[in-house]
Amino acid sequence: MATRDTVDDPNQRPPVIAGPHEDGVGPRRRDFLNIAAVSFAGVGAATVLIPLVNQMNPSADVLALASTEVDLAKVVPGQGIKVSWRKQPVFIRNLTPKEIAEADAVPLSSLRDPQTLAERTKPGHKNWLITLGVCTHLGCVPLGISEGENRGQYGGYFCPCHGSQYDTAARIRGGPAPRNLAVPDYAFKTPTTVQIG
Structure with a gap:
């Protein structure tokens, strides 16, 4: 015999007893799954990106050529x-007092790419x-760097290719070249030792 309070209604759910997971106090299973999925995706992205970024770094042979003494x-x-520095030739010339005087005597207004000799050398090492x-x-x-060359x-x-002088x-004083020969970064470590790069 059924009473009014215990009538089985298929559409009626039994009452839910509130626990720590249902009242918003503790983490729910869905929150845990979301956090785990995002963490897994982050680890996967880092696993892919670290080698990708690392391959853009210069190789050991390039780093070895980054500077030379x-x-x-x-x-x-x-x-x-x-x-040779970075697979390019570098000319190092010890100028005579006459060559320094000739360079200093040239009016800057006559130069295509005006620079003084002092601007192209280091203080105290103008030669x-x-x-x-x-x-x-x-x-x-x-x-022109070796003895006996034109x-x-x-x-x-x-320049033997197109006659720049x-x-x-x-x-640059003549020929088609638009600029002076470039001066790389360099510093004197001792009076007779220079580090290029």
Whole structure:
């Protein structure tokens, strides 16, 4: 015999007893699953991105060439040497007092790319001219760093490709090159040791 209070109604649900998960006090299962999914996606993204970003870093051989030290003790005035830095030639020339005077005597107004010799060298080391050995026209390697090579009309460097001519301060004086030979970053570590780069 059924009473009014215990009538079975298929549409009626039994009363829910509130617990710590239902009243919003503790985490629900759905919250845990959301946090776990986002954490898993974050770990997966990091796993993919770290090698991707790491491969953009320079390789060990490039880092080794990032800077180079050169001993200048054996380079006498009037001589020059060619070294390699970042797979490019660098000309290091020990200028004579006459070459320094010739460079200083050139009026800046006559230069295509006006720079003084002092702007192209370090204070206290005006005799050491350090430039990239790459013509600013089309990237050929000019002549003039080695003894007996053609130095052109201005006594500096001569590009055999298209005839650009540079003076003793490696400034463009004739031919199609638009700019002076570039001066790389360098610093003297000792009076006879220079670090390029």
